[in-house]
Each structure stands twice: as C-alpha cells, then as structure tokens.
Amino acid sequence: MTMTNAVSSDSSALRIIPVSGNADLERFIDVQNNVLKSDPVWISPLRVERRMHLSAKHNPYFQHARWQAWIAVRGNLTVGRISAQVDALHLERYADATGFFGMLDAEDRAETFAALVATAEQWLRAQGMRRVRGPFSLSINEETGLLVEGFDTPPVFMMGHARPYYRDHLEACGYRKAKDVLAYMVAPNFAAPAVMQRLVSIHSERIRIRPIDLKNFAREIALLRDIFNDSWSENWGFVPFTAAEFDALGQNLRFLVARDLIQIAEVDGEAAAFIVGLPNINEAIRDLGGRLLPFGWLKLLWRLKVRFPGTARVPLMGVRRKFQRTRLGSALAFLVIDAVRVPLHRHGAKQIELSWILEDNIGMCHIIESIGGIAYKRYRVFERELDAD
Known part of the structure; x- marks a missing residue:
C-alpha cells in the first residue's frame, strides 16, 4: 500500500x-x-x-x-x-x-x-x-x-x-x-521618544551609521559575525555562529536583502553594532503552497523586487558587550533600529517584526516598547x- x-x-x-x-x-x-x-x-x-x-x-x-x-x-x-x-x-x-x-x-x-x-x-x-x-x-x-x-x-x-x-x-x-522569547511588531513610522533623542544627541559625534559595503562583502559578513557572537555571548543558551554558518547566511542575505537593509554602527571608527532587516518572504509565498515550480519563482521575484511585502522582519541585531548596559549602548540599539526602519518604510513595509527577544532582556524590551512595539507572539x-x- x-x-x-x-x-x-x-x-x-x-x-x-x-x-x-x-x-x-x-x-x-x-x-x-x-x-x-x-x-x-x-x-x-x-x-x-x-x-x-x-x-x-x-x-x-x-x-x-x-x-x-x-x-x-x-x-x-x-x-x-x-x-x-x-x-x-x-x-x-x-x-x-x-x-x-x-x-x-x-x-x-x-x-x-x-x-x-x-x-x-x-x-x-x-x-x-x-x-x-x-x-x-x-x-x-x-x-x-x-x-x-x-x-x-x-x-x-x-x-x-x-x-x-x-x-x-x-x-x-x-x-x-x-x-x-518574544516577537515584537512595530510600525516603521514611529517617532523617537524624547529620552532617546537626548541620548543620541549626547553621543552623536562619536557614532557613524553606514550600510554594508558590498564591494567587500566577505569581510563585512565576517565583521557582522564577530559583532553577533560577541554581543550575544552572555545570553541564555548562546551557541556561536561558525564562520561556515554565517557565510551561508550571508549568501542568502545577499540574494534577499537590499544594501540599505544591513546597517552597521561605528563608535570612534570601531564597528560596534549592526542590524539586518529583510522582507517577510512568507507574505510573498503565501499562495505558492510551498512550491516554486512551474511559475512560483517568477511570482516570488516580482513580489520581492517590484511589490515589496507589507511586512518585514529584523532577524539579526547586536551591540558589542562593552557597550551593553550603558547609555551609549542604548543609543546604538536605537540608532541601528532607526537606520533600518527608514528604508523598510520607504520600500513599502507597514509593519516590522523584531524577533526573537529574550523575555528577560529588559533593556531591549524597553527600547522596543518605547517606539511603540507590541509583544504580539510568545515562543516557549x-x-x-x-x-x-
């Protein structure tokens, strides 16, 4: 049978x-x-x-x-x-x-x-x-x-x-x-809270925000991995990304993500934080039934390149440990979120999911909630x- x-x-x-x-x-x-x-x-x-x-x-x-x-x-x-x-x-x-x-x-x-x-x-x-x-x-x-x-x-x-x-x-x-762990949803047209504006103004001369350098993509991906592994190293359950894993992830990002959706923050010339935003592929494939053939791949490419999905996700973000639990660290976290939400909004995203966030990462939860983020999903x-x- x-x-x-x-x-x-x-x-x-x-x-x-x-x-x-x-x-x-x-x-x-x-x-x-x-x-x-x-x-x-x-x-x-x-x-x-x-x-x-x-x-x-x-x-x-x-x-x-x-x-x-x-x-x-x-x-x-x-x-x-x-x-x-x-x-x-x-x-x-x-x-x-x-x-x-x-x-x-x-x-x-x-x-x-x-x-x-x-x-x-x-x-x-x-x-x-x-x-x-x-x-x-x-x-x-x-x-x-x-x-x-x-x-x-x-x-x-x-x-x-x-x-x-x-x-x-x-x-x-x-x-x-x-x-x-929590998934937050936030509208990209948020206004910066006054306390965050003050923090940013205090440190603005030291911080530079820039998009990823595609001409040196391999070097940039290695830099993002270094920041991520450092920033997450004390989190519950952390296991470092290997170079091979992050390289594979980088190749996927290169296909899926526009240059302005990968942003890096530097402090006094040192790479200190980064963020990655990407279109919500699930929204683009919802009617494909999991299959790209015979014509699903054409629909997917059109929806990603021509009609950007109305939702997006921030799956990767990190602030180096030495800046965490400091006012400068809070300013860095806010600035990279702000740096990626502007192009996402311009591309057409109406909602952005930031996920996942540890429930006891109180500092990050407060930052997200201060810009209107709602914890709308919980994973256990x-x-x-x-x-x-």
Whole structure:
C-alpha cells in the first residue's frame, strides 16, 4: 500500500519510523503542512528551502551536530514528526549533557505526541544526554521555541507556528518552561521618544551609521559575525555562529536583502553594532503552497523586487558587550533600529517584526516598547531531565 501524508482520525496502531533516505525526508517535510493546513493563518514554507535546511551538504550546522528524525504513521497516513539533535558546540561550551528536540508537529492526539517525544528522548539517552530542551529547528540560531501566544496571526519568515494543543500535549509529557522569547511588531513610522533623542544627541559625534559595503562583502559578513557572537555571548543558551554558518547566511542575505537593509554602527571608527532587516518572504509565498515550480519563482521575484511585502522582519541585531548596559549602548540599539526602519518604510513595509527577544532582556524590551512595539507572539523553550534507562 502506498503511504499518503495526512492528519488522521484512524484508530489503527501507531508506528514511529526513523527517517532514512529521500522518500522519508519528503514525508517528514510534508507533515507540518498537512497538520497545519486547515489553520487560516498558516503559510507553507518553500520545500526547496526545507530540503536545504535539512541537508548536510547545504547546512553547515551539521558540521558540528548530529541528528535523527522520525515520522509517526497510523494506518496508511503520516500523522506526526520530530527530530533530535546533539550539538557539539553547545556541549563544548556548557558541558551539561543537554540534547535537543525540534520540528515537532502532530495530530491532536496525546498518544502521538507521547510516542514521538519518547522516541526522541530514547535516542538522546543513547547519545549520553541527561537533559532535553526544545523545540529548536534545528538550533537556537534558527527557529526557536514553541508558539504559546499569538496564534491568530501568520508566522513571519523563519519563525515557527503551532496549534494550542501542541503545548498541552508537550506538558503532559513532563516538559516545563525553560525560557520564553518574544516577537515584537512595530510600525516603521514611529517617532523617537524624547529620552532617546537626548541620548543620541549626547553621543552623536562619536557614532557613524553606514550600510554594508558590498564591494567587500566577505569581510563585512565576517565583521557582522564577530559583532553577533560577541554581543550575544552572555545570553541564555548562546551557541556561536561558525564562520561556515554565517557565510551561508550571508549568501542568502545577499540574494534577499537590499544594501540599505544591513546597517552597521561605528563608535570612534570601531564597528560596534549592526542590524539586518529583510522582507517577510512568507507574505510573498503565501499562495505558492510551498512550491516554486512551474511559475512560483517568477511570482516570488516580482513580489520581492517590484511589490515589496507589507511586512518585514529584523532577524539579526547586536551591540558589542562593552557597550551593553550603558547609555551609549542604548543609543546604538536605537540608532541601528532607526537606520533600518527608514528604508523598510520607504520600500513599502507597514509593519516590522523584531524577533526573537529574550523575555528577560529588559533593556531591549524597553527600547522596543518605547517606539511603540507590541509583544504580539510568545515562543516557549521547554525542557526536562531524562531519566536513566
């Protein structure tokens, strides 16, 4: 019998099957869309992007991590999926025997969630892990956390989506909150608050804002990586971007992002902060069903180059550690946000998502809220200790 991909109310016995080979991987990718397609705000990611994301050939994450994926099958229907990952860079940094799960999607049945989670946990135990944390798809530098608030709006590019029952079933499996991250939405026509204007005026002679230098793109990407890894190094769960990972990210940005949407702030000639804004690809692909062929790629290019999406996202931003928790650091954060919101507004964006932001990053939350930002989505990272076999 040929297996199909769908959500099932069938009472047949559930089987958890390890993903092995391209055919299984295609079914694994299909699960998310089949579980969520009835949700009116769901947007199918591009299949080609998902294949590359899960390919050791194209995703440098796999140079320092090992993983396994599974699908849940009931009768002749594929009804769930999960992955488990062990990241050598995380273990090198924290030595905490923590592994990760991710890419969790399934039908609304406790049995299916429990079987998927138990399978991932068993694999992680065999890898020597004593704690499991997630979801991450696949790392903390990619899609992070499970959506627990904000189900009524579409996910923006490279941000996750879920149904409320995901949380219920995961908690029933013994998982509890480790950390929340927030997604803020802000209109780009905000007025600078008076306190921020004063801060900027005090430091204006020392600060220079400039766009990325495309003639020296490789050098600039290395500079952005250095700022990011420094600025985020003390944040919860931080794992540094490798040079290969940031180079791959840079090549994607070069295709997707105009020069004026990557801005760098210098203090006394030293690169001190940066920000990246990008059009919300999800808005541009909403009606493509995840496919670029036969004509989807033409629609995508036209929508990105001719009719800029009405929404955008800031996925990357950083202020060097030595400026953090200072007035100069606050001025830098505000100025790079301001530097990218102006061209985004000019391109046609009406709303900008800044994500993700740690819930306890009070300074950044205050800056965003001072310019009218609203925390409209909340994503939760869960964890639990693994019992010994």
